[in-house]
Amino acid sequence: MEEDFEALLLSVQSGPLEDPPWSGLVARLRARLGCNFANLIFRRAGADPATGIEVHDASAPPAWLWDRYRERFASADPIPYFAMQPGRVYAYEELDxxxxxxxxxxxEDFLRAADFEHFLIFRxxxxxxxxxxxxxxRPAAAAPFGVDDRDLCARLAHMLVPALACYAALLARATETQVYRRAADLLSFGVVTLDAEGRIVGIDDAARRWIGGxxxxxxxxxxxxxSESRVDLPARIAAALASGEGEAIHLGDADGIDLLLVxxxxxxxxxxxxxxxxxYLSGRRAPQRDYSAHVAALFGLSDTQARLAMLLANGFTLAEAAAEIGITEQTARTYSKDIYSRTGTARQGELIQRILTSVAVLD
Structure with a gap:
């Protein structure tokens, strides 16, 4: 029995790294207790129940089961989830x-209809x-849960506390990472991470837009x-790793790509x-997302003027921007005067700062 519990404990510890989380624990717990159904629900306090995570393991539940729950009980589930005392194991009739x-x-219409006669839950x-x-x-034909079963659940509840804290920390870090990646993307920066040997560990979506171009x-x-530059990039990366000093590298003007090794x-x-x-890498390239509607609304520009402003803000010359949107350079020059006037800027450098630090690019 202790060997079985050790397997459950390993599932508790590895659960935060599984997708979905603790799926191994749910399956092992059902087998260990001889259950016909086991599930785990993860939810934040105050969050919409629809945003939670549910993992279940069952022995051939009726096909209608989840449809019935969604139709009749999802909005009126009688189980007082947040009123339950953490760590305490409840039978169904013991719930408030x-x-x-x-x-x-x-x-009657859900638990017994699905043959979920004997029931334990803990928070x-x-x-x-x-x-x-x-x-x-457990089904009606099986023995009710006993003292040993409750004790096992109570021990698992205790062991799950630090595992849940780890999972919450992982979610927080993942959210922070998404925010940082979003910020880098908005600023037209890509990020490639490398190990001590100069091997690639990861490439974010923004960086992929320049690789292979x-x-x-x-x-x-x-x-x-x-590959299209005289720069021996692996050698420069190795030198930066050896010295511990950062270095900025310009790869050429074809796509305006600059690198910073940190x-x-x-x-x-x-x-x-x-x-x-x-x-870190940045390059002069047409924006991957079209923010021109926001730029037009924010600064009172026409659609074409807003597209021109976005290209200028991304480092295009006036001639390049005109060709990109299909207008003459003279028309672009006329539009640019209105753009500078309406954005309160006098030259392209100021326009870049004005647009790329505005709320227009946050969507």
Whole structure:
């Protein structure tokens, strides 16, 4: 039995890294307790229930089961999830308000209809507001849950507290990463991460837009090369890693790509593929997303003027921008005067700052 519990404990610990989280634990717990159904619900306090995560493992539930729940009980689930005391294991009839019901439609028309006769549930909570509820059921033909079953669930509830805190921290870091990537994308920066040997660890979406293009950046195996430039990029990366000093590199004017190599300090707890160098890149290229409608509304420009303003803000010359949107250079010059006037700028550098730091590009 202790070997079984050790397997459950390993599932608790590895659960935050699974997709969906704790799916291994749910399956093992159902098998360990001889259940016909087990599920885990993850939800933040105050969040829309639809934004939660549910993982379940069942032995051939009726096909109509989830449709019935969504139609009749999703908005009126009688289980008082947030009123449950964290760490306590409840039978269904022990939940607040259940025993006082004259008729329990949820029990009769859902639980018993699905043969979820014997029922245990417990809640796990962490200080940041994340919660887990674990439910297990047995059919009417099986023995009710006993003291040992409750004790096992209580032990798991205790073990899940630090695991849930880790999962909440991972979610927070993932959200921060998305924000930083979004900010870098808005500023037309891409990021490539490399390890201590100069091998690629990751490439974000913004960086991929320049790799393989006219600027000559290319990936060969796990290395980043400047194939259309005289720059020996792997050698420059190796030098930056060896010296610990950052370096800015201009690859040429074909696509206006510039690089910044930023070595990171080594950490004693980092593995062999840990990120040791951040390679930031930017390039002059037509914007991947069209913010011209926002620019037009914000500065009172026509649609064509707004498109021209966006191209100028992304580093295009007047002639290049005119060709990109299909107008003559003279027309573009006339439009640019109105653009500078309406944005309160006098030259392209000021226009770049005015537009790229405005709310127009935040959508």
């Amino acid at each position: 308000g259940i025993a006082a019901k004259e008729r329990d439609d949820f029990r 796990v909570a962490e200080p940041g507001g994340c919660n887990i509820w674990v439910t297990v059921t 006219a600027g000559g950046l290319a990936v060969r195996g796990d290395r980043l090369l400047a 070595p990171l300090a080594a950490r004693a707890d980092a593995g062999p593929r840990a990120v040791r160098l951040m390679l």
